[in-house]
Amino acid sequence: MSKSLFTSLFLGVLLVVSIVGYSLYNQGRVSRADLDNLSATVFRTPRSIKPFELTDHTGKPFTQESLKGNWSFIFFGYTNCPDVCPNTLSMMNIMAVNFEQKQPDKQIPRFIMISVDPERDTVKQLSGYIPYFNNAFVGLTGTSSQQIDVITKQFGIPYFINKKAPTDTEYEVQHSGALLLVNPDGNLHALFSGPHDAAKIISEFNLIRYFYEQN
Amino acid sequence: MFIFRKISNILLALLFSSPIYADGIIIEEAWIREAPPISQVQAGYAIINNNRNHDVKLIAASSPAFGKIEFHKTVLENGLSKMIHQPSITILSKNHVILKPEGMHMMLFNPVKPLRAGEKVNVTFQFNDGKASSISFIVKKTLGANTHQHNHH
Numbered sequence: 001m002s003k004s005l006f007t008s009l010f011l012g013v014l015l016v017v018s019i020v021g022y023s024l025y026n027q028g029r030v031s032r033a034d035l036d037n038l039s040a041t042v043f044r045t046p047r048s049i050k051p052f053e054l055t056d057h058t059g060k061p062f063t064q065e066s067l068k069g070n071w072s073f074i075f076f077g078y079t080n081c082p083d084v085c086p087n088t089l090s091m092m093n094i095m096a097v098n099f100e101q102k103q104p105d106k107q108i109p110r111f112i113m114i115s116v117d118p119e120r121d122t123v124k125q126l127s128g129y130i131p132y133f134n135n136a137f138v139g140l141t142g143t144s145s146q147q148i149d150v151i152t153k154q155f156g157i158p159y160f161i162n163k164k165a166p167t168d169t170e171y172e173v174q175h176s177g178a179l180l181l182v183n184p185d186g187n188l189h190a191l192f193s194g195p196h197d198a199a200k201i202i203s204e205f206n207l208i209r210y211f212y213e214q215n
Numbered sequence: 216m217f218i219f220r221k222i223s224n225i226l227l228a229l230l231f232s233s234p235i236y237a238d239g240i241i242i243e244e245a246w247i248r249e250a251p252p253i254s255q256v257q258a259g260y261a262i263i264n265n266n267r268n269h270d271v272k273l274i275a276a277s278s279p280a281f282g283k284i285e286f287h288k289t290v291l292e293n294g295l296s297k298m299i300h301q302p303s304i305t306i307l308s309k310n311h312v313i314l315k316p317e318g319m320h321m322m323l324f325n326p327v328k329p330l331r332a333g334e335k336v337n338v339t340f341q342f343n344d345g346k347a348s349s350i351s352f353i354v355k356k357t358l359g360a361n362t363h364q365h366n367h368h
């Protein structure tokens with residue numbers, strides 16, 4: 001009696017183990033080598049982020065601590081940018097909508113634009129700009145370029161304020177098109193270089209996140 | 216997804232009114248990206264065909280809806296995305312130039328008022344032969360301009 005109970009228990013456990021094993025096998029475990037083949041640069045050791053202090057588009061402070069608890073996609077731009085920035089923000093919106101519809105059980109990553117033009121991009125300016133693309137998006141600015149540089153310098157994000165004269169108010173800001181990915185520990189995890197494609201970033205991000213959650 | 220894109224392409228094609236003929240210059244898919252109301256700059260795009268027997272230069276553009284219009288080309292150079300001012304755009308004979316997101320574009324400065332999707336805006340193109348033509352641009356909201364492909368060759 002107890003022997004047959006033991007046998008059926010054993011068989012039951014065996015069945016569960018093989019179902020789990022088979023489904024894991026079927027999903028194909030993501031290996032480090034798979035991540036090396038992505039177009040994104042995935043850091044072997046995620047890089048910690050030095051303390052910074054910026055203000056979001058609602059006027060609230062935003063620091064490196066604010067990045068914890070969720071994945072974040074970070075893009076550098078400015079609101080007086082007619083072509084690349086709205087194009088990238090629209091693409092980020094496609095990504096956000098896709099995450100919401102295709103992966104409703106997962107937390108939607110944060111989407112952030114850090115202004116590289118704090119002189120014109122005041123909190124008020126950002127508040128009239130960022131929510132247009134998506135209400136959940138976050139715009140960050142500072143009171144000086146030095147505040148922005150704490151972040152751009154540590155990640156080697158180039159930008160150049162192309163002022164033709166000190167009085168120039170229509171200046172262009174040349175900036176990197178890179179998209180940074182910060183993990184829920186608040187560490188820089190990967191980097192996507194432009195030109196960007198929403199579908200490709202999503203599929204690569206899914207792999208990156210799957211590998212992160214496995215380890 | 217593919218079918219959706221096909222359908223949206225057809226809808227887009229229907230949305231754009233018939234091409235504008237200006238003495239051998241045909242302008243298609245003329246649109247301006249709707250921008251957040253606070254924006255002081257916007258971009259406009261179009262396909263400019265030159266069916267003439269000689270090259271043509273687009274030397275200026277103006278519109279009552281904007282303070283100033285320039286031609287720019289977005290380029291990616293050493294990891295930096297920059298806009299290079301173009302004094303003119305040359306359209307070779309029997310050829311075309313495509314103004315598109317993250318490429319050649321009309322840089323529209325200081326909109327007189329915020330433009331909403333669906334509105335039409337007249338832009339006057341000035342060519343080097345002294346002729347000018349008025350083109351109707353439609354303001355469009357782009358869910359993501361990256362997926363907007365011009366199947367035009």
Ligand SMILES: [Cu+2]
Pocket residue numbers: 082083287288298320321322
């Ligand atoms: Cu421009």
